[in-house]
Amino acid sequence: MRGLDLGPSVRRLRLVLCGPGCPRADAHGPGEGGPVKLRKYQEDAISAVLDAVTGGQLQRVAVVLPTGMGKTVIFSHLSRRWIMDRCTKVAILVHRDELISQAVDKIHQVDRDLKVGRVKAGTWDLDADVIVMSVQTVSRPANLAKLEGLASLVIVDECHHASAETWVATLEALGCFSPGGPPCVGFTATLSRTDGRALGTVFQKIVYQKDILDGIAGGHLVNPRGKLITLQAGLLDNVKVSGGDYQVADLGNRLTDVNAPEEVAKAYAELAGKRPGVCFWPTVATAIRATEALKAQGIMAATIWGSMDLEDRRRTLQAYADGEIQVLTNAMVLTEGWDAPRAEVCVIARPTRSPALYVQMVGRVLRPYPGKEDALVLDIAGVTMDHKLATLADLTSGRVKEVQDGESLAEAVERTAREDATAVWALEMARSIQDVDLFRRSATLWLTTDAGCWFIPTGKGFTFLWPDDDDPELYWVGWRGQGGGGSWVSPGGLALEFAMALAEETAERDPGYSKRTASWRKSGGASAAQKDMARRIGLEFAPDVSKRELSDLITVRLASRALDPAFLKVKEARRVSRQA
Incomplete structure (x- = not known):
């Protein structure tokens, strides 16, 4: 790796990774009042x-x-x-x-x-x-x-x-x-x-x-997969249109006529199992009926609507956040301003012509969450003369023309790359999404620094992946101690899968190594000692932050200080090289 020239010398590794004047891992950050660091x-x-x-x-x-x-x-x-x-x-x-x-x-x-x-x-x-x-x-x-x-x-x-x-x-x-x-x-x-x-x-x-593809490729959003729930042929034929979209009362009546709440509940039980989710319906009546249908399938569900008592709504949303409720049904009140990262399934039981509304609905289930590998989007559909329905393809800013039944956005990108050899962006995007998917599915806890360097936290430091100078598909494996010092683990650049395997094997030798599924990561709120540590390094956090969340925030901050000064130089050198 000529660009960094990291040899066996521990001192050289410390200088290149941190640089003169770089803050030590135990140094204080910008102070208690400092804002959360931006990506x-x-x-x-x-x-x-x-x-x-x-x-x-x-x-x-x-x-x-x-x-x-x-x-x-x-x-x-x-x-x-x-x-x-x-x-x-x-x-x-x-x-x-x-x-x-x-x-x-x-x-x-x-x-x-x-x-x-x-x-x-x-x-x-x-x-x-x-x-x-x-x-x-x-x-x-x-x-x-x-x-x-x-x-x-x-x-x-x-x-x-x-x-x-x-x-x-x-x-x-x-x-x-x-x-x-x-x-x-x-x-x-x-x-x-x-x-x-x-x-x-x-x-x-x-x-x-x-767009959402960029978020998936960067590891900031999970990959959505779509499935169709096919109801009666001609489902949307003759449904009134107002303001460019289906009139909610008429749509609600139509869905009721074809027993959509009951059919959706059966499909949820079959396709989503025990995964937590949210269902969007056009009217309060259809949302309430869907809740009863889900309960009949053995799924704990509750309904949220616009005129609901605010205290009742707060209790219901808290019960969902605590895992006491598996599915929330709503009459279009959770499309904006509602954050529930644990939600994995989105039911579009309010068919729409509006890409804006569709993006808002699906966006509710795309945030990462421990153990969440992807998101499932269940679309109500029927054989209809109306070909203007918004679909998963509308999440891609026109880069993918169609997402097939059962296909994920990442798979749609890969198919686009195969079918259109000139789609260079699709080839690059497919590779980025595949890489992120590898990290997400690993049992090992992989995190990224603020600049995007993948690493595994251990008790004594960080095992990390470093891009090869000459081949963008190869990675070196390195180890960096929290207090300084480190060494290269790999003898040269490796394909990503092999580099990940070597990094995980190296990390497991550290007695302080912790898996993604470690029992402590499922425990409750952060400790006072954790919060004191976070404040000392300039982190902001919510009062009810969990032990897992704050631990990851602290770890990312420390790893970013240790790795990012050099990592940013590598990224900039690559950018200049591509433009040359």
Whole structure:
């Protein structure tokens, strides 16, 4: 490996991996008030936004990232930087009143030093650094005048709503359409709509974009696999269409007529087994009926709906998070602002023509979770004359034209690569997704540093994979001690499968080695000692963080400090080489 020249010398390994002045693994981080560290693509998204809006040419821009890739983390960091640079307020717009608390909680997880206010029915807390506002409240005519000059930056969460009249009126009141007014930055999983309202009338440019395939290839999302639940032929024929999509009441009646709740429950029991999931139905009546049908199959289920008592909803969602409920059915209220990484199965029992809505529904089950290898998407379908239904292919930004029944997105990419020899992106993407899949299915606990270096934590250090200088498909295996020192384990570059096997064998020799399935990783909340350690190295975490989650956060921070200074140099050298 000429690029790093790591030989048997322990001192040389320490210098190359860490470099002069690099913080030791036991050194303190940026302090207790420091924000959660960004992933590389999150940093790139912020840079793209700032480059676009500070140049004066663009005032309203959008960032498109799949659910699960940290949009809230990005705009929380963006808010913090904006406030520190300008000492002015930032306004964040959310779709509904009940989403405000979730946004505030996430912002505080990123940086608890930010003073965050709320504006919703009965509450106008404007004396804050960041003001999270419900469009339901501020778009009322009597309230719009209060928004003038409120903030120097406006952030729009789930900005695919932003072309609606209430949103446009709110943005106008905030000055986002006035020359010299505050920049507006929208965040969403998709900018597509079916109601005829062009988002181009609001946003001038998408300045940063990734889709679900990028998330899978980077190891940030799990790979979804689709299965069809075929009901009566002509299921959607003659169902009324309103605003470009199926009218929910008419669709609900049609699904009831063909006993869809009962058929879906049988299919869930057969195809999903004991996997936890969420079912999206068009109406409260169909969602409740589906819950009863699931219970009849021996599946513990519960229903969530819009007008449900908030305390009852909180208890139900907590029971689901605790594993007491296997399946949640809902009438389209869990499409946004609901995070449940343990959910593995998504039932699209609300067929839709809207790629935006489809992406929102499927996105609920794509977050990684211990023991979660992939996600299962069950689509209601029938032999129909309507060929405009959104499908798994809509998750790929048009890169895959079709995902076949039973096929995963990764398999669809591989098939595309085989069928179209000119699809270079498909070949590269298929390789990246296959690599991530290998790590996920391993019984060994593999983690990645902030810069993307795969490693196994052990009691004394980290066993890691290092890219070969000359062959992008080969990896060296190395070991790095937490306090410094280390050595190469492999005699040269190895194919990924062999490199992984050697790394796992090496890690298992360390008495402190712990498997992914270790019993302690299933235990409850983090200990006081863990939290003290996390604060000393500058980590932020939720008050109810689990022992497993905080352990992984600490480990990644320490490994990143040890490995990333050199790893980033390797990545940059490769980037320059590809461009040459």
